[in-house]
Amino acid sequence: MSLSRSPLQRFAAGTLATLLLCGTALAQDFSEAPVLAEQVESGNLPPVAERLPADPMVVEPFESVGQYGGTWRLTMNSASDISTLVRTIGYENLTRWETWQPDQVQEDIVPNVKPNVAESIEIEDEGRAYVFKLREGMKWSDGAPFTADDIMFWYEDVFLNTELFPSQPRWSTRAGGLTVEKIDDLTVRFSFPEPNGMLLQQFAIPANATEPNVPTAYPRHYLEQFHPDFNENAESEAQASGAQNWVTNFHAMADAWRNPNVPRLNPWIVEVGIGQGAGTQVIAQRNPYYFKVDTEGNQLPYMDRVTVDIISDNQVTLLKAANGDFDMVDSYIGFVTTPENRGTFFDNQERGQYEFYEVLPNRANMMIISLNLTHKDPVKREIFNNLQFRQALSTAIDREEVIELVWLGQGRPFQTVERPESPLFDEEMATQFTTFDIALANQMLDEAGFTEKNGEGFRLGPDGNPIQITMDISVLRQPWIDSAELIKGYWRQVGIDLLINTSDTTALNQRVRANDHDAAVWSASGGADTIFDPKYYVPSSQDAFYATTWGQWYAGQPNPEEPPQAVQEQMALYDEIFQTVDVPRRLELMRQIMQTAKEQLYTIGVMQPTTDYGIINRLMRNVPQVLLASTQYTHPGSANPEQFYYASE
Amino acid sequence: MAAFIARRFFYMLITLVAISVMTFVIIQLPPGDFVTAMVAQLNLQGVTVEPEAMAAMRARYGLDDPIYVQYWKWISAIIFAGDFGYSLEWRRPVSELLWNRLGLTFALAFITLLFIWAISLPIGIYSAVKKNTVGDYIVTIIGVLGLAIPNFLFALVLMYVSFRYFGTGIGGLFSPEYENAPWSWGKVLDLGQHLIIPTIVLGTSGTAALIRILRANLLDELSKPYVTTARAYGLSERRLLLKYPVRIALNPFISTVGWVLPTLVSGATITAVVLNLPMTGPLLLQALISQDMYLAGSFIMMLSALTVIGTLLSDLLLAWLDPRIRYS
Numbered sequence: 003m004s005l006s007r008s009p010l011q012r013f014a015a016g017t018l019a020t021l022l023l024c025g026t027a028l029a030q031d032f033s034e035a036p037v038l039a040e041q042v043e044s045g046n047l048p049p050v051a052e053r054l055p056a057d058p059m060v061v062e063p064f065e066s067v068g069q070y071g072g073t074w075r076l077t078m079n080s081a082s083d084i085s086t087l088v089r090t091i092g093y094e095n096l097t098r099w100e101t102w103q104p105d106q107v108q109e110d111i112v113p114n115v116k117p118n119v120a121e122s123i124e125i126e127d128e129g130r131a132y133v134f135k136l137r138e139g140m141k142w143s144d145g146a147p148f149t150a151d152d153i154m155f156w157y158e159d160v161f162l163n164t165e166l167f168p169s170q171p172r173w174s175t176r177a178g179g180l181t182v183e184k185i186d187d188l189t190v191r192f193s194f195p196e197p198n199g200m201l202l203q204q205f206a207i208p209a210n211a212t213e214p215n216v217p218t219a220y221p222r223h224y225l226e227q228f229h230p231d232f233n234e235n236a237e238s239e240a241q242a243s244g245a246q247n248w249v250t251n252f253h254a255m256a257d258a259w260r261n262p263n264v265p266r267l268n269p270w271i272v273e274v275g276i277g278q279g280a281g282t283q284v285i286a287q288r289n290p291y292y293f294k295v296d297t298e299g300n301q302l303p304y305m306d307r308v309t310v311d312i313i314s315d316n317q318v319t320l321l322k323a324a325n326g327d328f329d330m331v332d333s334y335i336g337f338v339t340t341p342e343n344r345g346t347f348f349d350n351q352e353r354g355q356y357e358f359y360e361v362l363p364n365r366a367n368m369m370i371i372s373l374n375l376t377h378k379d380p381v382k383r384e385i386f387n388n389l390q391f392r393q394a395l396s397t398a399i400d401r402e403e404v405i406e407l408v409w410l411g412q413g414r415p416f417q418t419v420e421r422p423e424s425p426l427f428d429e430e431m432a433t434q435f436t437t438f439d440i441a442l443a444n445q446m447l448d449e450a451g452f453t454e455k456n457g458e459g460f461r462l463g464p465d466g467n468p469i470q471i472t473m474d475i476s477v478l479r480q481p482w483i484d485s486a487e488l489i490k491g492y493w494r495q496v497g498i499d500l501l502i503n504t505s506d507t508t509a510l511n512q513r514v515r516a517n518d519h520d521a522a523v524w525s526a527s528g529g530a531d532t533i534f535d536p537k538y539y540v541p542s543s544q545d546a547f548y549a550t551t552w553g554q555w556y557a558g559q560p561n562p563e564e565p566p567q568a569v570q571e572q573m574a575l576y577d578e579i580f581q582t583v584d585v586p587r588r589l590e591l592m593r594q595i596m597q598t599a600k601e602q603l604y605t606i607g608v609m610q611p612t613t614d615y616g617i618i619n620r621l622m623r624n625v626p627q628v629l630l631a632s633t634q635y636t637h638p639g640s641a642n643p644e645q646f647y648y649a650s651e
Numbered sequence: 652m653a654a655f656i657a658r659r660f661f662y663m664l665i666t667l668v669a670i671s672v673m674t675f676v677i678i679q680l681p682p683g684d685f686v687t688a689m690v691a692q693l694n695l696q697g698v699t700v701e702p703e704a705m706a707a708m709r710a711r712y713g714l715d716d717p718i719y720v721q722y723w724k725w726i727s728a729i730i731f732a733g734d735f736g737y738s739l740e741w742r743r744p745v746s747e748l749l750w751n752r753l754g755l756t757f758a759l760a761f762i763t764l765l766f767i768w769a770i771s772l773p774i775g776i777y778s779a780v781k782k783n784t785v786g787d788y789i790v791t792i793i794g795v796l797g798l799a800i801p802n803f804l805f806a807l808v809l810m811y812v813s814f815r816y817f818g819t820g821i822g823g824l825f826s827p828e829y830e831n832a833p834w835s836w837g838k839v840l841d842l843g844q845h846l847i848i849p850t851i852v853l854g855t856s857g858t859a860a861l862i863r864i865l866r867a868n869l870l871d872e873l874s875k876p877y878v879t880t881a882r883a884y885g886l887s888e889r890r891l892l893l894k895y896p897v898r899i900a901l902n903p904f905i906s907t908v909g910w911v912l913p914t915l916v917s918g919a920t921i922t923a924v925v926l927n928l929p930m931t932g933p934l935l936l937q938a939l940i941s942q943d944m945y946l947a948g949s950f951i952m953m954l955s956a957l958t959v960i961g962t963l964l965s966d967l968l969l970a971w972l973d974p975r976i977r978y979s
Contacts, residue, residue: 080937
């Protein structure tokens with residue numbers, strides 16, 4: 003596949019392939035899970051052919067056509083951990099990510115996107131308009147038809163309703179605001195005044211929030227009763243049911259994870275929601291109206307049920323996982339497959355009846371140190387903004403030793419950089435100033451002008467005081483604190499005094515947002531996350547710890563400060579990316595942004611993890627051996643969990 | 652007496668008001684609010700929340716209001732409507748969440764109490780009868796060890812042991828298959844199996860105190876003349892012991908039951924977190940972490956109210972028993 007093919011052509015090709023597959027599916031009979039067949043016989047459900055759309059989406063099983071039955075046992079870590087549910091059982095958007103595999107040639111910065119709930123998509127006018135065609139006869143999980151009216155309900159009565167959503171999401175405002183029009187019962191057009199180059203990728207991102215604000219999450223026929231435009235008593239009924247007002251009530255009723263009554267398009271539908279029943283488990287059952295089939299016309303999903311235990315203590319999760327109580331656990335599901343737990347999992351493979359799989363974590367760096375370039379104190383600001391000072395501090399870190407001692411050798415001594423699998427990877431950027439050399443670092447600091455030292459051997463700043471850096475670290479990850487202790491020792495050797503200030507994540511965020519920090523530590527994600535949130539390479543939000551107030555300027559947040567010219571140019575390039583449909587052009591723009599980040603060494607990266615691992619029930623099939631995981635690239639949703647199944651022993 | 656009661660009620664009200672204000676202030680003390688805590692959690696998973704969305708959420712939950720307005724909204728709903736508010740994290744009424752878990756909390760406390768008695772009664776009697784023997788020292792040391800080992804550590808160790816050697820369900824009160832199933836023999840057995848570890852962990856920490864109380868009381872009784880007399884009549888040693896001295900020694904034992912129960916309910920928090928038990932403690936802890944202020948606040952209020960009412964009752968009882976108290 004050549005690089006010059008436009009996304010439009012790729013979409014056309016993808017659609018054609020889908021249509022061809024649908025043609026083959028149409029020619030045969032559909033079959034369904036035995037539990038549903040019983041219900042059809044007893045008259046509780048219409049026959050499978052009537053429940054499926056006229057041309058159901060065909061999912062090609064990863065290895066083989068599966069068999070029905072079984073429960074998928076998962077775990078989440080708190081009532082707020084919606085992401086786990088969305089990424090495993092709730093990933094049905096208009097578009098979806100293709101299952102990324104290591105041998106796949108990736109032209110784009112992000113993995114490819116294909117239509118999902120939408121049957122086909124046409125891009126018009128250089129990305130100013132998108133026409134989504136829905137499937138004929140497609141239904142919500144309660145059997146009511148899913149049509150363009152549902153999308154119009156989302157647009158007119160939810161998206162545009164300023165009480166429900168006082169502001170519109172960035173993906174629409176960036177292109178000047180969204181207009182949706184209904185063309186016919188199955189077709190809608192999304193249009194923008196400016197080109198919206200990344201809309202389809204945007205719609206492939208999992209809707210992680212409780213209030214998702216995406217076109218496929220608001221069934222009109224059910225939600226109308228809670229909306230004052232359709233029910234004049236909506237406000238009083240909401241208050242009678244204990245909610246504060248109709249807005250809270252509407253969001254609660256549209257919440258698929260807490261309200262089992264709201265119809266969905268997902269493969270499994272929540273039966274016991276968060277906080278219901280004993281309050282310790284979420285249960286979902288198969289959706290009899292799910293719109294996908296396998297290549298032999300079997301309606302998906304294969305597995306009957308999903309249970310998700312809510313466990314807040316990681317040690318409990320670890321023991322239960324090692325005991326084989328869960329069917330899939332990794333660094334994104336259950337959050338316990340850390341390097342130090344690998345041994346425990348390895349030793350208990352037999353008893354737990356699980357196997358290992360590889361997870362490419364999409365993490366650009368596990369630990370980045372951000373010196374605050376926008377410091378309130380002019381002296382500290384001057385010191386930190388000295389590029390040679392940052393380069394010297396980076397040179398004065400023995401990354402090999404840190405990786406060996408703290409991360410058990412499972413990482414590469416890299417700066418903050420994309421992963422080698424990404425087209426944006428830059429070897430030079432990855433390794434610059436990563437060779438540990440105390441003599442060189444000392445020399446660089448001398449050259450940078452910090453030659454004076456006090457009696458204790460600490461270098462003096464321009465104001466004559468010793469240079470002391472307080473580093474804020476969240477207690478969330480112990481390795482950060484352990485590494486910082488080592489770094490404190492290295493920096494002592496070059497005359498820089500490091501103080502470590504550990505705190506809770508919320509407190510850290512508060513401090514950083516108020517621009518009260520000297521330096522802070524966090525990790526960096528890469529790949530699909532980078533394109534939507536490039537804060538490690540350009541200060542695009544207040545979470546860019548190296549330049550909080552510049553980020554606040556770009557994102558229109560409180561106490562902003564106009565950034566220097568070079569940074570503003572980066573921001574302009576980033577804006578352009580979102581207006582570009584052309585993949586090579588986007589890549590080029592992103593490279594320019596990275597170039598500045600490389601020259602400026604905004605952050606000091608310590609280590610890029612090699613690979614993570616996950617454990618999986620060894621009877622589970624159709625799961626790729628290598629999975630890509632990130633926040634924006636839906637894991638494991640992109641691998642189509644609806645076609646996972648259990649082999650009989 | 653009426654004046655005394657009225658005065659007591661008045662103090663009680665003032666105490667409750669003071670507690671409610673302090674509760675609310677303390678919950679607001681950590682930096683940020685529910686929305687910042689939630690966004691921090693989302694950030695952790697790589698999700699960036701747009702500032703406009705954060706502002707909207709704050710406005711909707713009334714987090715922008717000054718603290719006294721928020722306090723008034725909360726307290727007035729409790730006083731006038733018995734409405735403890737809405738948990739921001741669980742998105743359910745607070746009262747619903749609380750009652751859900753109080754049942755299990757009390758059940759576990761009760762079972763643990765029985766366990767404590769079953770252990771400390773025989774040990775107490777034994778160590779009093781065999782005073783200052785090797786056997787006395789051994790059983791007392793075992794009792795004190797239970798008190799000395801931190802609960803959470805003991806819980807982790809027991810959990811590991813049960814994982815390693817017994818392969819029984821770990822954490823929680825039910826195996827996944829029984830979690831939301833209707834009650835059946837299987838479910839009861841499953842529950843029993845899961846209760847073993849928490850009962851041992853919570854129970855051992857309470858036995859030492861009761862062993863000491865029983866031992867001391869019994870020693871007092873054993874030296875009394877009626878024991879010698881009974882022995883002279885040739886009563887069997889077992890009968891002699893259980894018939895009178897133990898019964899009398901049990902008296903203060905029973906009067907301290909009231910102190911044991913609240914300690915169990917509140918002291919179980921860390922154990923419950925470690926063992927992932929669906930009890931009130933972890934819910935409160937999580938509410939404090941996520942700054943789910945109405946849930947945390949109502950929780951602390953309820954516990955405080957129970958304590959204050961308990962104190963009032965015991966004051967009244969004492970006043971009835973001992974007239975001097977009324978005038979002091």
